[in-house]
Amino acid sequence: MFFQKRKLIIELTDSEIRIFNGLSDDKSCALKVLHISLDKGVISRGQLQDEDKLAELLKKWRTEYFRKGIPEAILLLPAGDCILRDFILPWINTKDRESGIIYQAAREMPVSLEELAYNYDIENPEDKQSLLVYLRAIKKTLMQKYENCLSAAGIKVIAAELAVTARGGALCKQFPERYILDLEKSDGAFWHLVLYRNGRPCLAKYAAGKNIEMIKRYLHHQLKGDDLSGLRMITDGSPEAEQFGQELFDGREIPLTAMGKSDFSLFSIRGALESSPAQMSGLHRQKEKNRRLSYASGLLIVILAFFSTSMYGLAKQQELKGLEKEIGELRQTAEDKNENDAFAAGSDPADLTKEEIVLLGKTVGIEAEGIQIQRLNLKNRTLLIWGKSASDVDLITLNHTLNEKGWGRPTLVQYQYEQGKGIAFCLSVQEAGDSRDDENRQT
Numbered sequence: 001m002f003f004q005k006r007k008l009i010i011e012l013t014d015s016e017i018r019i020f021n022g023l024s025d026d027k028s029c030a031l032k033v034l035h036i037s038l039d040k041g042v043i044s045r046g047q048l049q050d051e052d053k054l055a056e057l058l059k060k061w062r063t064e065y066f067r068k069g070i071p072e073a074i075l076l077l078p079a080g081d082c083i084l085r086d087f088i089l090p091w092i093n094t095k096d097r098e099s100g101i102i103y104q105a106a107r108e109m110p111v112s113l114e115e116l117a118y119n120y121d122i123e124n125p126e127d128k129q130s131l132l133v134y135l136r137a138i139k140k141t142l143m144q145k146y147e148n149c150l151s152a153a154g155i156k157v158i159a160a161e162l163a164v165t166a167r168g169g170a171l172c173k174q175f176p177e178r179y180i181l182d183l184e185k186s187d188g189a190f191w192h193l194v195l196y197r198n199g200r201p202c203l204a205k206y207a208a209g210k211n212i213e214m215i216k217r218y219l220h221h222q223l224k225g226d227d228l229s230g231l232r233m234i235t236d237g238s239p240e241a242e243q244f245g246q247e248l249f250d251g252r253e254i255p256l257t258a259m260g261k262s263d264f265s266l267f268s269i270r271g272a273l274e275s276s277p278a279q280m281s282g283l284h285r286q287k288e289k290n291r292r293l294s295y296a297s298g299l300l301i302v303i304l305a306f307f308s309t310s311m312y313g314l315a316k317q318q319e320l321k322g323l324e325k326e327i328g329e330l331r332q333t334a335e336d337k338n339e340n341d342a343f344a345a346g347s348d349p350a351d352l353t354k355e356e357i358v359l360l361g362k363t364v365g366i367e368a369e370g371i372q373i374q375r376l377n378l379k380n381r382t383l384l385i386w387g388k389s390a391s392d393v394d395l396i397t398l399n400h401t402l403n404e405k406g407w408g409r410p411t412l413v414q415y416q417y418e419q420g421k422g423i424a425f426c427l428s429v430q431e432a433g434d435s436r437d438d439e440n441r442q443t
Helices: 051-065 094-108 140-152 163-174 209-223 239-248 267-274 299-307 314-326 334-346 354-364 392-404 435-442
Strands: 006-012 016-023 033-037 072-077 083-090 116-123 130-139 156-162 179-185 190-197 200-208 231-235 256-258 371-379 382-389 407-418 422-431
Touching (some): 016 051, 051 140, 083 200, 163 179, 163 200, 163 267, 239 256, 371 392, 382 392
Parallel strands (some): 072 156
Antiparallel strands (some): 371 382, 382 422
């Protein structure tokens, strides 16, 4: 669908509808975008107030340009009431990555994921050290209102995405700074400001100018103490925007790019054109299979999810870094995980009696409270432990106990959480002295 010769992109803002209907490879500076003005109040601060009026304007345009058939469009939504979060996870292999991210996302969101349409991006997913996840979401009910307007106008929405997502991709290609602050006057005394980090939106707010101290706090948190030399401010060219930007940073000199209104308005559509089909796949509704996250990717995710809260405080950032360091021994590459998966699949664990399990458990040091060992298999100096855990904390305790007893390279081969029943797991550890373990310690 995305590789059609012509592409229809519709962006909705508080003041206008922007429509691109042209060749999908048209990335020239002079994009031909149609601007349809909106009466005040049709969309206010990203909230759709007059569905009939919006549908009427879109239908009028559609009947003029598409007299036959139903056009398919990518819809770029305003960022009203959108939810943006970013969090760090230890590196997870591609197969298990989505379940781990969604598990943590459910803890970050102020409402249930079932109420949201969402998607995420990962920064540097191949460095195999950690995953910096940028999560974006909007309420399904709001997105559905916009889609209903297009449907009533005879336009089929094939993907709906936040305009700030597409816009950030285009801005980061034009400007080298790590942070870009997008500042635009909204209706009345309100400002629409969006802060991008490496091209990804991390803050999007409609805020009244009188609440400048609150806006400063938002920015301070997101900038995380970084040097302001890595920040650039983009405005629509109005003197009010430049003045407000100076007030935000207490008069400190920030590189400023003041654009004309037309150039300022094109970045979202340009970004959508330059994005790959995967990048513009749109916000997704919660799938049935994700309602209960039965599988986590590994103990790292569980520990992180147990200890971390939303990334609102710098103290939490430091706590997270300390936690990552503490559980550094649990980090693994995708090759390690695949190797253990294959080993577990090929194993034939012996059916031991309860007495034998208790005896062997004591021998290898498995005496963690809240852990029920069900099966054990020792093969080639690698021990596989099948069991049930009452909580994540008990699994952490088990890991520390095994470490103290000389077992290394702990890897969760299987992990399944069931509401009210605890955690079923299979943990693989290697006896101290294993050559691969020694190599890992040296690394």
